[in-house]
Amino acid sequence: MIAVRTPEAIAADFPILGKPTSRGKRLVYLDSAATSQKPQAVIDTLVTYYSEYNANIHRGVYEIAERATETFEAARVTLARFINADHREVIWTRNATEAINLVGYSWGLQNVKPGDVILTSQLEHHSNLVPWQLLAEKTGATLRFIPADDRGVLQLDQLDRLLDGAKLLAISHVSNTLGTITPLDRIVPAARRAGATILVDGAQGIPHLPVDVKALDVDFYAFSGHKMLGPTGIGALYGKRALLEAMPPFLAGGDMIRKVEYEHTTFNELPWKFEAGTSNIADAIGLATAVDYLTALGMDWVRAHERELLAYALERLAPLESRGLAIYGPKDPALVSGVLSFNFADVHAHDLASILDTDGICVRAGHHCTMPLMEKMGWPATARASFYIYNSKADIDALAEGIEKAARVFKI
Amino acid sequence: MDDFYRDFILDHYRNPRNFGHLDHPEASAEDLNPLCGDTIRMEFEVDGGVVRDVRFSGKGCAISQASASMLTETIKGMRLEEIAKLSKDVVLENVGIGISPTRLKCATLGLRVAKSAAIGEIAGWPDEE
Ligand SMILES: Cc1ncc(COP(=O)(O)O)c(C=O)c1O
Numbered sequence: 105m106i107a108v109r110t111p112e113a114i115a116a117d118f119p120i121l122g123k124p125t126s127r128g129k130r131l132v133y134l135d136s137a138a139t140s141q142k143p144q145a146v147i148d149t150l151v152t153y154y155s156e157y158n159a160n161i162h163r164g165v166y167e168i169a170e171r172a173t174e175t176f177e178a179a180r181v182t183l184a185r186f187i188n189a190d191h192r193e194v195i196w197t198r199n200a201t202e203a204i205n206l207v208g209y210s211w212g213l214q215n216v217k218p219g220d221v222i223l224t225s226q227l228e229h230h231s232n233l234v235p236w237q238l239l240a241e242k243t244g245a246t247l248r249f250i251p252a253d254d255r256g257v258l259q260l261d262q263l264d265r266l267l268d269g270a271k272l273l274a275i276s277h278v279s280n281t282l283g284t285i286t287p288l289d290r291i292v293p294a295a296r297r298a299g300a301t302i303l304v305d306g307a308q309g310i311p312h313l314p315v316d317v318k319a320l321d322v323d324f325y326a327f328s329g330h331k332m333l334g335p336t337g338i339g340a341l342y343g344k345r346a347l348l349e350a351m352p353p354f355l356a357g358g359d360m361i362r363k364v365e366y367e368h369t370t371f372n373e374l375p376w377k378f379e380a381g382t383s384n385i386a387d388a389i390g391l392a393t394a395v396d397y398l399t400a401l402g403m404d405w406v407r408a409h410e411r412e413l414l415a416y417a418l419e420r421l422a423p424l425e426s427r428g429l430a431i432y433g434p435k436d437p438a439l440v441s442g443v444l445s446f447n448f449a450d451v452h453a454h455d456l457a458s459i460l461d462t463d464g465i466c467v468r469a470g471h472h473c474t475m476p477l478m479e480k481m482g483w484p485a486t487a488r489a490s491f492y493i494y495n496s497k498a499d500i501d502a503l504a505e506g507i508e509k510a511a512r513v514f515k516i
Numbered sequence: 517m518d519d520f521y522r523d524f525i526l527d528h529y530r531n532p533r534n535f536g537h538l539d540h541p542e543a544s545a546e547d548l549n550p551l552c553g554d555t556i557r558m559e560f561e562v563d564g565g566v567v568r569d570v571r572f573s574g575k576g577c578a579i580s581q582a583s584a585s586m587l588t589e590t591i592k593g594m595r596l597e598e599i600a601k602l603s604k605d606v607v608l609e610n611v612g613i614g615i616s617p618t619r620l621k622c623a624t625l626g627l628r629v630a631k632s633a634a635i636g637e638i639a640g641w642p643d644e645e
Contacts, residue, residue, distance in 0.1 A: 452577035454576075471552075
């Protein structure tokens, strides 16, 4: 069995969490849904690559180039195993956004026809909405949305009707604004029956939940490394092999070719067909270290830990509700990952975040890149606290005390 | 930053001055802070190049709303050319010190809007020659 570690012991692996703020406060980092902190092991991996074997990959015949190529490709295997995929089905991208756009431009322009339906949901991040608006404009397809109720829970009673004529279902695994976990076990089989291709935006899924792309039965799964302990600038697209084989390249250039003549090019095989130009070698290798770190903890432990934190937060903050605290979402830790979206009385989310910041507490305030959802819900902005493996109940106590302080500052 | 929210700021936030709309504004402008979605609209009644009356509307944080509210008091009676030349110092004088660089964008939103209303109106004037 996996050794269970305390969040305090885990936090000690993250150098930034041990550094006091400029006001001398302990850093209480509650914005992991925006980007996670990085453990020393990931930082060391980057330093080792650059200081010991920095070389371009897939070309050099000398020793450090071979080491770089081997480590880079081993990183792909590590990531593939983490999601139960074949390594040829894992394509490196810069982030989730680029992975989604790859599907939009390559698969989408080839397969989506006038009159087709692209089905998504009312909860989506702009990254899983705007690319489909563009694709619909280019192809003459129509966008449809699975509605969410006022708690942010997707309403599935009309799902079969919505899926009628759907060429693509593009949906997030977990909402970044509310943390609600999409019931893929209900939606995916219905989408299969309707014959739709299925893309899951896993940017908030893979950092927090066990992901097995075969068990989920999805065609594409897009995600970013920086939200799962990895460096910025690296992400990946998982795609089913048959689909990827049939898709045209997205970007063209070096590395993605087999044979180039002046008038014609034969493309490389998977996954390199989709990796034009020099890859982000260091950060891919760094992401594999992040995956090893998460694997050692166990994703079931990660999920259980966040669930416990959310349950504690709901309980700890409940007394503030009578003083104007509004917590959004279903308030059920079984349905939500480690995200808490809220507003407090007439304190605007930005003012709240500024006041919390004076005590070293980092939360996000704003529309969280989900402007249509905010508009639908009638929230001009919300404050969002999001949890990860290094957060403890003490961080939630700090949040509760920070909100009390805002009440004093605003004389509530 | 927490000492920034002094009583007069909260007062302007909760009881904004010159809030609302004019029936027939000669000049107006609006803008938003894309970072946070705060919006401000300014409307001027102009007579002889002087702002005789002003209203603002919008929604957002205490900093953007209080700062816009205070600015309406500052610019009432000013010439459009003077408003067009205002620098962010006027905002800092109004709200006081202690604002972080990101939040300065909130504080200066009203100023940006007032200046673009003034500049837009001046640009529409006939050439003097
Ligand atoms: C649900 C969701 N999708 C997509 C993204 C985009 O991620 P990135 O900016 O790393 O591409 C995010 C990041 O905030 C997200 O939360």
